Amino acid sequence: MRKRIVTAILLPSVILLLSLTGCRKELCYDHDKHGLNVSLFVKAGWDLSWLRDSTFLELLEERYSIWDRGGMASMLDRMKVHPGEGIACVSYHESGTVNTTHIDSTGGLVRLQEGLQDILFYNNDTEYIIFDGLNSYAEATASTRTRTRASYNSTHEDETTVNSPDMLFRAWVSQYDGVVSARPDSISITLDPLVYKYLVIFEITEGIEMISSARGALSGMASKVYLQDGHTGDETATVLFDESHSFIHDPFILAVVSTFGAPGHNRGNTYDPGDHTFGLNLEIMLESGKAFSANYDVTEQISLQPCGGIIAIPGIEITDNGGGGFFEVSVDDWENEENIELPL
Numbered sequence: 001m002r003k004r005i006v007t008a009i010l011l012p013s014v015i016l017l018l019s020l021t022g023c024r025k026e027l028c029y030d031h032d033k034h035g036l037n038v039s040l041f042v043k044a045g046w047d048l049s050w051l052r053d054s055t056f057l058e059l060l061e062e063r064y065s066i067w068d069r070g071g072m073a074s075m076l077d078r079m080k081v082h083p084g085e086g087i088a089c090v091s092y093h094e095s096g097t098v099n100t101t102h103i104d105s106t107g108g109l110v111r112l113q114e115g116l117q118d119i120l121f122y123n124n125d126t127e128y129i130i131f132d133g134l135n136s137y138a139e140a141t142a143s144t145r146t147r148t149r150a151s152y153n154s155t156h157e158d159e160t161t162v163n164s165p166d167m168l169f170r171a172w173v174s175q176y177d178g179v180v181s182a183r184p185d186s187i188s189i190t191l192d193p194l195v196y197k198y199l200v201i202f203e204i205t206e207g208i209e210m211i212s213s214a215r216g217a218l219s220g221m222a223s224k225v226y227l228q229d230g231h232t233g234d235e236t237a238t239v240l241f242d243e244s245h246s247f248i249h250d251p252f253i254l255a256v257v258s259t260f261g262a263p264g265h266n267r268g269n270t271y272d273p274g275d276h277t278f279g280l281n282l283e284i285m286l287e288s289g290k291a292f293s294a295n296y297d298v299t300e301q302i303s304l305q306p307c308g309g310i311i312a313i314p315g316i317e318i319t320d321n322g323g324g325g326f327f328e329v330s331v332d333d334w335e336n337e338e339n340i341e342l343p344l
Contacts, residue, residue, distance in 0.1 A: 038114050038178035041186040044107040044121070046083040046169060050197045050308060078256050079197055084123025084169055087191070092137050093117040100134075112178040120227055121171040121189055129166050132224075141233070142168055142194065142260075143224040147240055151283060151293065151329045152217055159219060159238045164245065164258040168194045170227050194225045196261050196308030200246075202253040202282055207318030213285045214253045215242040218311075220278040220302075222263040231266045236276075253282070262306035271306040278302040280311060283329065284318065292322035293329045 083105055090100045094116040101110050102124060110119075118137055133139030144165035152161065169191035179185070198218065204211070218239045222232035239259050246255035262278075265271055280296045294316075301311050317323045 038112045038180055039184040040110045040112055040176070040178075041184045042087075042089070042103060042107045042110055042121075043186065043188045044087055044103075044105065044171075045188065045190045046105075047190055047192045048081040048083065049193075050079045050081050051310075076199075079199055081167060081193065081197070084167070084191070085125040086123065087121055088124040090120040090122075090134060090137075090140075091117045092120070098135055109184060112176075114178050114180055116175055116177055119173040119176055121173075121191060122227060123167070123169045123191065126166040126168060128163050129168055131227075134227075137228050140227040141224045142227060144237075149217070149240055151291070152238075152240070152281065159236050160223065161217065161238045161240050162223070164239055164241060165195050165260060167258070168225075170194055170230065172228055192230065194227070194230055194260065195258050198257045198259065198302075198305075198308055199310045200241075200255040200257055200280065201310065201312045202255075202316055203312070203314045204251050204253060204316050204318060205314075207323065208248065208250050208253075210286050210288070210318055210320065211248055211253070211284050212287045213243050214246050214248065214255070215240075215283050216246075216255065217241065217281040218257050218259065218278070218298075219281070220263070220276060220299075222260040222265070225260045229267070232260055232263050234264045236263050253284075259308075261308065262302060265306045267307065271303055273299060273303045280313065282313070282316075284326075285331075286318075286320065288320060289331060290320065290322075291329045291331050292318075292326040294322075294326045 085105055087103050087105060087107075088100060089103060089110050090098065091110075091112055092098055093113045095113070097113065099113070103110060105123075120137055120140065122142075128145050130143045130145060132141050132143070142165070144162050146160050147163045148161055171189040171191045173187065173189065176187075200216075200218075202214075218241070220236055221239050223235040223237035224233045225231070226233065239257055241255055241257045245257065246253060248254075262271055262273070263276070277297060277299045278301075280298045281293065282296070283291065283293045285291050296313050298311050298313075301309075318326075322328055
């Protein structure tokens with residue numbers, strides 16, 4: 001009888017203890033933070049250089065003596081590159097799984113899987129960049145959106161016309177070995193630019209007072225870039241730039257054009273265009289209401305600067321009839337520019 005009473009008292013106590021233990025375990029939602037896991041603390045830096053070779057800058061300073069002018073200082077300020085507002089981290093595990101997390105622009109903690117994996121980092125604050133093939137690092141690319149301009153007289157008729165791409169950066173970590181540990185590992189990365197800026201300088205030797213606005217296009221440029229190593233594909237596109245990218249400062253029309261750089265380029269120091277050509281278009285609207293357009297071959301200049309730089313067109317003369325090399329375009333086409341933003 002006494003044995004049955006003791007059992008009756010102890011049994012509910014054991015059940016209560018087990019139930020309380022189960023509840024405590026279920027309530028520990030952040031248990032992985034206190035235990036063993038694979039985590040990596042990333043410290044991020046940014047390469048903010050817009051000019052890869054100062055040779056052209058020195059030549060222009062010697063030729064034009066324009067560096068003390070307020071307009072040029074303002075344009076050079078527009079050339080400044082700013083870091084992204086956040087970073088996407090895409091890990092490609094040896095098992096075939098792909099995971100994406102996001103951290104701040106200065107870095108942060110990334111959760112990973114145990115074992116070998118490659119990690120792609122890129123800024124995640126782009127608006128017009130189109131990403132494709134991110135499930136495979138070998139096929140992951142970035143392009144920009146298409147745009148049309150009725151008045152544009154193409155120098156490369158088979159090319160799609162596109163917007164200037166947003167600034168895009170990337171970093172790549174190969175074969176990182178994720179080890180289970182109570183403390184996170186740490187690495188430092190530098191995000192390199194995949195979009196490059198060209199400062200375009202049109203020197204107007206006569207008639208600049210007649211010009212009310214200007215815009216144009218840069219043709220023969222790469223239409224996409226591969227995120228893993230930054231090389232550009234062979235496909236080409238024409239990058240349109242409008243009045244928001246340019247301004248007039250006597251005796252120059254100045255423009256900033258962002259592109260992925262030259263096609264078929266592996267980010268090395270040399271570039272051979274072969275039979276490929278690069279064209280620069282300039283459209284001007286005169287105070288009289290007339291609109292004119294002209295095209296220039298800039299193959300030599302871009303071949304020497306496949307990743308951004310300075311393009312200069314000297315000695316342009318403007319008259320009310322357009323000047324040498326210019327042809328008249330429809331004012332309606334200028335005013336009613338059609339913009340269609342679609343994936344490439």
